[in-house]
Every structure is written in C-alpha cells, then in structure tokens.
Amino acid sequence: MSFLDLANKRYTTKQYQSGKKISEDQIRQLKEILRLSPSSINSQPWKFVFVGEEQKKAELARVSYFNEQRILDASHVVVFSVIDRVEDFEKQIEEHLPEGAVNYYNNMVKPLGEAEIKSWLRHQVYLSLGFFLSACADMDIDSTPMEGIQSEEYDRILNLEGYKTLFAVAIGYRNPADSNQPALTAKSRLPLEAVVATV
Template structure:
C-alpha cells in the first residue's frame, strides 16, 4: 500500500480492541524507529517510555482525564518526554554532537533563557510524534496521540528523572465498533487550497 493510501486510512482511534495486542517484534521495530527520529543539530533531547504493564497503564489512565478508556484498552502506551535538566543535556551535547552542532547550541540555544531553551527542545520531541504516527500507520498499528494527561502525575508514576512529560500515544488495534473510523464517517479535513500554497 502506498503512503497516500495509508494516510487516508489512518485516524485518531477513539476505541481500541482490548483483546488485540501488538507483537513484541513490532514494539522493538517502533523503538528502533523512534531512536532514528530526526532533530535539529541531532540534539535528541528526548525520552520515550513504553508501557505495557496493566497496573501501570491503569494508573496512568487515571491521570489522563477523558482519555482513560483509550489507555486501558490500548495494547501499549508510549510516553514522550523532553530533557529539562539543562546541565545534564549540555553534557550529552558535549559528548555526542559534532563540533558544528555544539557551536550552534552554544551560540543560538544556550544563550536564551532556560524556558526558551526547553521550549526549543520540546519542539524536537514533537517532530518525533509525526514520524512515529506515520511509522505506526505503515505497520497497520492504530494510534491516539494525547496531550490530555497530567504530566506531573505521569512523571511520578513512571519515576522519570531529568525530563518533563509532554504527551503520550496509545497504541493498539481499532475496535470494530469505533464509529469514528474513516470508512464509517470519512475524513474531515480542510481543502488543500485552504492549507497549502504553492509558489512557482
């Protein structure tokens, strides 16, 4: 199936089939794909936490407002976090980045306020989201990205250090009763002329 067809089929799943699980091999592939995610100056300021433990998933569901049922029924939950301990991050930069990337960071990123620097790092994590959702779709895995969560409770439950939780993605397979599937209601999108411009 070509990617255009995959994009037309993909949707944000509202109801997962709790009886269908993603295979271990697929999860390992997704982990590898996330590791390969692009970022500005190859900064990689992220942490991806894969959760399949039912008790932990249930605890996270209770910290996810209206998204609770999606998380409980999903096969896995992936939590995306950004490094907010800049001292630790700068050490990673010095140890792993190329000289030009280190120079860029010191001249254009580090010179900003801590808040602006973390915002810039957070933008890199959001780049991975699109990359990840596309990968899931090509593997016939359904997904639901969610910002409607309590980041502080997530961090506490998962014992995350030096990072701030940004959002999570529920993974699994759509339930046949999910009435929001594209083959039932179509896809609601603005016209191409509204959101795309071409300068020839």
C-alpha cells in the same frame, strides 16, 4: 501502499479492542524507529517509555482524564518526555555531537535564554511524534496521540528522573465499531488551497 494512502487511512483511534496485543517484534521495531527519529542538530532531547503492563497502564489511565478507557483497552501506551535541565542537555550534546552541532546550539539557541531553549527542546520531541504515528500506520497499528493527561502524575508513576512528560500515545488495534475510523466517518480537513500555497 503509498504514503498518501497511509495518510488517508490513518486516524485518531477512539476505541480499541481490549486484550489484543501488539507483538514483541513490532514493539521492538517501534522502539528502534523512535531511536532513529529526526531532530534539529541531532539533539535527541528525549526519552520514550513503553508501558504494556496492565497495572501500570491502569495507574496512568486514572490520571488521563477522558483518555482513561483508551489507555485501558490499548495494547501499550508510549510516553514521550523531554530532558528537564538545560545543563543536562548541554552535557549530553558535548559528549555525543560533533563540534559544528554544538557550536550551532551555543551560537543560535543558547543566547535565547532558558525558556526559549526549553521550547526548542519540546519541539524536537513533537518531531518524533509525527515520525512515530506514520510508522504505526505503516505497520497497521492504530494510535491515539494524547495531551489530555496529568503530566506530573505520569512523571511520578514512571519515576522519570531528569525528564518531563509532554504527551502520550495509545497504540493497539481499533474496535471495529469505532465510529471515528475513515470507513465510517469521512476525514475532515481544510481544503488544500487553504493550507498549501505555491510561490
């Protein structure tokens, strides 16, 4: 299947088949795919937490607003978090990145100040989201990206230290009755000419 076919097929799942689990092999593949996600200067300012245990999922569901049922029914929830302290990030890149990448950060990003640095770090995590959603579609796994969660409660429940939750993704297999799937409800997008230009 071409990537364009995958883009047409993929959608944000609203209802999952409760109890249908993703195989351990596919979970292992998704973890490796996230590890290989692209980021500016290979900065990798992230941590990804896979939650499949039902009690822990239920705890997260209770602090996820209107996403509660999706989390309960999905196979897993993947929590995307960003490194919290700029000092910790700088230590990480000093230890793991080549001099040129560190120099780029020191000369182009660091002078912007802490608020802009943290914004830049969050942007890198969002890059990994697009990579992950595409991988799920390729593996016939349905997904729901969710910003409608109580991030600080996620941090507490998962005992995240040094990282802050940005968003989560429910993954699993759609309920055949899910009305949001393209086979039942056509995708709604702006016309090509409204969003893409050629110069």
